[in-house]
Amino acid sequence: MVVNILILGDGAAGTIMANKLRFLTNREDAEITVIGNSKYHYFKPDGIHIPLGMKDYRESVKSPQFLFNYGINYLRDTVAGIDVENRNVSTLSGKSYTYDYLIIATGDRLVPEEIPGFESEASHFYSLEASLDLKRKLSEFKGGKILIGPSSIPYQCPPAPYEFTFQLDRYLRRRGIRDKAEIHYAFPLNRVFTMENVSNYVQKLFDEKGIIYHTLFNLESINGEKKSVTSLEGEDLGYDLLILVPPHKGQKVITESGLADDQGYIMVDRHHLNYGSYDNVFVIGDATDLPISKAGATAHFQAEYLAGRIASEISGFVAEELYDGSVACTTVTGDEKAFTLYFSYTRPPRAMFQSKLDYILKWTSADTYFSGMLRGVM
Numbered sequence: 001m002v003v004n005i006l007i008l009g010d011g012a013a014g015t016i017m018a019n020k021l022r023f024l025t026n027r028e029d030a031e032i033t034v035i036g037n038s039k040y041h042y043f044k045p046d047g048i049h050i051p052l053g054m055k056d057y058r059e060s061v062k063s064p065q066f067l068f069n070y071g072i073n074y075l076r077d078t079v080a081g082i083d084v085e086n087r088n089v090s091t092l093s094g095k096s097y098t099y100d101y102l103i104i105a106t107g108d109r110l111v112p113e114e115i116p117g118f119e120s121e122a123s124h125f126y127s128l129e130a131s132l133d134l135k136r137k138l139s140e141f142k143g144g145k146i147l148i149g150p151s152s153i154p155y156q157c158p159p160a161p162y163e164f165t166f167q168l169d170r171y172l173r174r175r176g177i178r179d180k181a182e183i184h185y186a187f188p189l190n191r192v193f194t195m196e197n198v199s200n201y202v203q204k205l206f207d208e209k210g211i212i213y214h215t216l217f218n219l220e221s222i223n224g225e226k227k228s229v230t231s232l233e234g235e236d237l238g239y240d241l242l243i244l245v246p247p248h249k250g251q252k253v254i255t256e257s258g259l260a261d262d263q264g265y266i267m268v269d270r271h272h273l274n275y276g277s278y279d280n281v282f283v284i285g286d287a288t289d290l291p292i293s294k295a296g297a298t299a300h301f302q303a304e305y306l307a308g309r310i311a312s313e314i315s316g317f318v319a320e321e322l323y324d325g326s327v328a329c330t331t332v333t334g335d336e337k338a339f340t341l342y343f344s345y346t347r348p349p350r351a352m353f354q355s356k357l358d359y360i361l362k363w364t365s366a367d368t369y370f371s372g373m374l375r376g377v378m
């Protein structure tokens with residue numbers, strides 16, 4: 001019997017999952033199909049470099065159909081409904097598919113429209129189009145107050161806003177206008193990052209670089225006329241250039257299919273990644289409601305665990321290994337330095353030292369991603 005595996009989503013999680021599974025299973029035993037609707041596969045971590053003119057965006061995008069290994073069916077379509085009760089997935093083009101295993105890897109979406117004034121006032125670096133627009137705005141920037149921060153939690157890659165802030169500091173210095181600019185960083189928690197010891201490290205670097213930070217700042221509204229933002233806590237911060245991570249939500253189809261509430265993130269078992277009482281429906285990547293980082297690195301570890309598990313089951317073995325929440329993530333700290341954080345559900349990260357070597361790791365990560373990680377060979 002050929003086992004029919006259906007993967008929804010052609011981003012980081014869906015592509016790594018399909019390629020890893022193909023390596024671990026024979027075509028006679030398992031048919032792997034991916035349904036995805038991305039126009040291009042964009043390496044989002046380059047969003048911290050593209051607006052600053054540090055990378056050519058063409059190095060950060062590839063056609064999705066060329067990223068799947070031989071023996072994977074890739075269907076360009078949009079998932080319109082997921083019926084786990086009846087093992088059925090329907091698409092916008094009017095087709096429907098059944099499955100033995102379903103893996104939901106539809107990521108999340110940006111919802112800037114949920115904050116009045118966001119779209120007319122704020123720039124960001126969370127999509128390729130927005131990064132290119134910000135690049136233009138920054139090239140016209142001559143001085144003034146730049147305010148950066150996430151609008152709300154959760155958002156993809158928690159370190160990205162501070163990474164961008166460090167790179168911006170360097171960019172303004174290289175342009176010789178750092179003394180004409182104030183960089184302000186606002187964060188929703190009572191520190192500058194979610195994890196305490198990383199936060200302490202980042203805060204020390206902010207102090208060294210003259211980056212001013214504001215904590216407990218949960219964005220409520222933007223006043224374009226006054227050029228100020230107000231927090232739920234009642235604080236006002238002014239800006240000349242506003243760079244905010246847009247609010248995020250899971251995909252609409254997830255909520256509409258009854259798999260999640262209005263926030264759109266699917267509740268999964270934290271050690272098995274399955275949905276509810278279904279032992280053949282799994283969720284990986286940003287689509288889950290897990291408290292660990294929404295990151296490609298997280299998706300990579302999850303895909304590795306799940307591909308191994310499904311391949312074992314197909315071979316008739318009982319898979320006993322548990323997913324332990326492992327993540328390894330390299331984050332830029334400016335001046336061509338970075339540090340790499342390793343953590344899991346039970347092991348908090350340690351921010352010990354920054355190095356040039358870690359920066360090189362980050363700088364070359366698009367190549368590593370497209371040639372190794374996505375292909376399932378790492």
Ligand SMILES: Cc1cc2nc3c(=O)[nH]c(=O)nc-3n(C[C@H](O)[C@H](O)[C@H](O)COP(=O)(O)OP(=O)(O)OC[C@H]3O[C@@H](n4cnc5c(N)ncnc54)[C@H](O)[C@@H]3O)c2cc1C
Nearest residue numbers: 009011012013037038045047079107157285286295296297
């Ligand atoms: C600025 C920035 C910097 C980042 N830096 C890092 C970093 O340094 N390290 C790191 O590990 N992570 C980083 N990330 C996060 C990382 O890119 C994401 O966590 C990762 O892409 C999540 O993978 P995913 O597959 O879950 O979601 P995605 O990659 O977003 O893929 C979801 C896919 O599902 C498809 N899809 C959605 N809905 C449907 C539908 N209805 N029908 C069909 N297809 C659908 C989409 O087209 C998309 O291709 C960064 C992100 C940003 C924005």
